[in-house]
Amino acid sequence: MLVFKFGGASVKDANAVKNVATILQKFKGKKIAVVISAMGKTTNALERLTDAFFYKKEGTQVILEEIKNYHFSIANDLFGNKQHPFYNELENTFVELQWAIEDEPTHSYDHEYDQIVSMGELISTKIVSAYLNHVSINNKWLDVRGIIQTDNTYREGKINFELTENLVKEELIPLFSTTDIVITQGFLGGTSENFTTTLGREGSDYTAAVLSYCLNAENVTIWKDVPGVLNADPKWFANTVKIDELTYQDAIELTYYGATVIHPKTIKPLQNKNIPLFVRSFLNPDEEGTIIKDSNKKLSIPSFIFKVDQVLITIQPKDFSFIAEDNLSSIFNIFHIHGVKIHMMQLSAINFSLCTDNNPVKMENLLRDLQNDYKVLYNEDVELCTIRYYDQSTLDRVSVNKQILLEQKSRYTAQLVMKPS
């Protein structure tokens, strides 16, 4: 059994969908669970729709029409003939979305968000599944909300693995006795009360990993618009190098600190069952890409990633007491209460410095609580650069024209907090 994941870019228009069909044909005879994201930038559009609906802003209908036209135009390019029965199904799905935004919001923002934003994946998978059947690549469409069970933390659903594993055995595996391909949604889950949840933005990779885990898949492939995992982000640096092989450990370190090629939550379920992960190009599907697996092959070249829009916070006890375990535990508790993740930290006698994402709402509450007992200094617009297997020339390269505010090196990893100078 294989698991494939196709992200938004790989289904962004009719040609992209046709390309998915071509890739699947190369694996004829294999059993494949295919996880698909919303088409192109649909999730962003649905976020705007949710916002307009919840806060009763102007333009709700306009946004909905845009989303609808986009999908109908892809369907037109794929099916042509208006008589195709699929148009009815697509129309009905949009009627559901229309209904969802006609009522008054009755739940929290996050709850309403999940019910609306999830439509992106439901629609994309319906289109892809119908198209594949249309070109005789037989497949079954599965509503993943009946399989991936989460708690009711909307927008960040926590998966109940035990329930999910059972449902995979009872509902998903049997589908493969009559089909080789099952098409399902990334990013979505369902609660025990049958509400829809989402797993956090860019969560489809995680879906693919969770299903691989539950299916005991042979391997999983994430099809991307890049040739594999690169040693740096080509957006910022020329001369990037594709990494052929990566350990789970290196992959988790790099993704946690901002490598966006795969979602950081993807690695754990795969590592736990020793399932290899391939990152390959959907544009050049015959090329090898990157394999992430259990091995002791360390990266042979330095890899580096930037996390931008960070804040550097320095905390000092007002009474000049040492930063020791008592102060630290109260500081960590405040971070925990406000859900603020620390990306890097450093201690001295009376200073505790750390780097975190700049989330204005969380930051305001956090600072208010910290300021009761501590003097707090902070520096906005800084960036955190993490270099795995660093060397001096890479350190020099990433810090050109930058002022280094904080620096930390362990055996394999260097981290720099920097500001443009």
Ligand code: ASP
């Ligand atoms: N469609 C969702 C998003 O854009 C999930 C994903 O693409 O992984 O965040």
Ligand code: MG
């Ligand atoms: Mg995506």
